[in-house]
Amino acid sequence: MRISRDKANKLAHVVADTLAEIDECDFLEDRNTVRQEARRVLEKLLLEETKIDAAARLKISSQQRIILEGTQEWDILYRKYYNDEVKRLGI
Template sequence: MRISRDKLNKLAHVVADTLAEIPECDFLEDRNTIRQEARKCLEKLLTDEMRIDAAARAKIASQRKIIVEGSQEWAILYRKYYEDEVKKLGIS
């Protein structure tokens, strides 16, 4: 999923602001540094998700039989291949 730079920045601000509201959470860095790190983490997560999605779709496309996207068979294979790719990255 592609998210605009503005939306990603907004999410990072929400993360930093939410953490700041938690009494048990003390920042060792300033809030802007926390926001930037949250943004980096979100970017990496989205990049990984796009890579996993592309790999799962490629595996389905490489099948001998043509499997139509949106069909039940496609959905089952996508879920299986997606989970396999997640396990490869150790993200379970």
């Protein structure tokens, strides 16, 4: 899933703000550094998700017969291959 840089930034702001409101949570760095790290981690996770999606789609398209996207069979295979990739990567 692709989200814009602005949306990733907004989510990172929400994470940093939420953490700042928790009494048991103290920042070792300034809030902007925490926000930037949250955005970096979020973008990395989204990139991994994109790779997993592409791998699952590739496995489906490499079947001997054509399986149309949107069919029940395609959905089942997609979930299976997607979960296999997640397990393989240890996520």
